[in-house]
Amino acid sequence: MPKEIVINNQVIKPGKEAEVNLNLYRLPTRTIMEIPVHVFRSMEDGPVLLLTAGLHGDETNGIEIVRQLLRGGYFSKLKKGSVLAMPIINIISFLNHSRDLPDGKDLNRCFPGSQSGSLGSRIAYDMMKEIIPQIDFGVDFHTGGAKINNYPQLRCVFSDNKNLELAKLFGSPFILDAPYREKTLRHEAAKKGKEILVYEAGESMRFNKTAITEGINGCLRMMKNLGMIDVEVPECETKVLxxxxxxxxxxxxxxxxxxxxxxxxxxxxxxxxxxxxxxxxxxxxxxxxxxxxxxxxxxxxxxxxxxxxxxxxx
Ligand SMILES: [Zn+2]
Incomplete structure (x- = not known):
């Protein structure tokens, strides 16, 4: 029997789909900011995969990858396991067309966060409390900066066999050895035994077709290799750097x-x-x-x- 998935006090049962909120955050205008989590569950036990994007609000290629994966309906036909998809974590920076939070903080340096901290710290805390304990592993989709255009690449830790194995199942054009950085989602999740790969492609605030296509194909390839879905995915020649x-x-x-x-x-x-x-x-x-x-x-x-x-x- 698949394990129970509970996010923000909402139970999502096997075989069900739901959109829940990570938490609610009140902005200076009394506006309530919601961070949606899309949950898809098969009846069969299997891997629980987290797909995240928009930790940096201007990294639109990552956001588009998760959007197209949702739109494609792939997760409604899971053969086993579950998918948790969060197309935009840093909603407020997305609205501001900015990488960082209004107070200048980098949300991906706010982990593991705190319940009474700044906005970024609270979002990080909620991710660690509500999401990370539910998953087995994940892919965090990022984009290069305003100056640097990255060719599609997956970043993982080569000394961790499981990390590299997972990266090969994804099969991006390039796989890089990238040591953990303090206070990142990837590092804090790894401390809890949850592997998160980071995908980097394209440049901020610009759609890049190769970046988006390789990200989608990599995700589908990984899920197919894990027996979660049954789809046609083109092969990818991967270079391990x-x-x-x-x-x-x-x-x-x-x-x-x-x-x-x-x-x-x-x-x-x-x-x-x-x-x-x-x-x-x-x-x-x-x-x-x-x-x-x-x-x-x-x-x-x-x-x-x-x-x-x-x-x-x-
Ligand atoms: Zn980023």
Whole structure:
């Protein structure tokens, strides 16, 4: 018999679907902010999967991935187990088109949170109390920044076999070793024995078709591999990257590259140019290693030391 799922005092029985609220949060206008949790349950016992997005309010690709997964109706046909889907955790920052909370805090540095803390701390506390104890593992969908465009990549901890195994079931174009960071959802969930993978793709406030498609396919592939659903999912050639490095600007000025993200580059190959804005100085940027471009800075005006191209090595 599947275990009971209870969120915010609401019981969701096997075979049922429900939309519940994580909690209610009162804003300065007396407006009540709700954070919806969509719950789907099979009659059969099986993995309980958490899908989260919008921990950072401007990371629209992640939000779109979970929205399309909900819209696709895949979770209404679960063969076993349950899905908890939260398309936007950081509702207020989503409305503000901002990454962080109104008080400047990063919600993904507020974990494990506290019941009487600031808004971010309270949301984190409710996630740890109401959601994390119910799940077996999860995928947290993120997006690159306003400058950096990430090629679809899954971040996990290679020293944890279960983590890497789960990442391979998802099968993103790239899998990276990313150590835990303090006060993140991923780290605090791991302390409770719940594995959460972080998917990063595209750039903030922009839809990116590859980022969205790879995220959806990865999630469906993982669920299919776990026997939760029965769907056709295209294969994905996954590269496991053991190390990464940033190519940084060694002068301030204008940056440009002709390289496509996701592509393989050879050591010492020219991958871009840096110049002053007056047509006098121009220098070539060379690849320090052979590897794949997993992130590119799309902002042409750069300062000395800025991160320009993220390279991942097999
Ligand atoms: Zn993020």
């Amino acid at each position: 053991n190390d990464t490095t940033w190519v940084r600007a060694d002068m301030s000025g204008l940056f440009r590259t002709t390289k496509k993200y996701g592509s393989l580059i050879k050591k010492n190959e020219v991958i871009g140019t840096l110049s002053d804005p007056y047509g006098e100085i121009e220098e070539q940027l060379k690849a320090p290693e052979t590897g794949y471009i997993i992130g590119i800075n799309n902002q042409p005006v750069v300062n000395e030391g800025d991160a320009l191209i993220h390279i991942g090595m097999e």
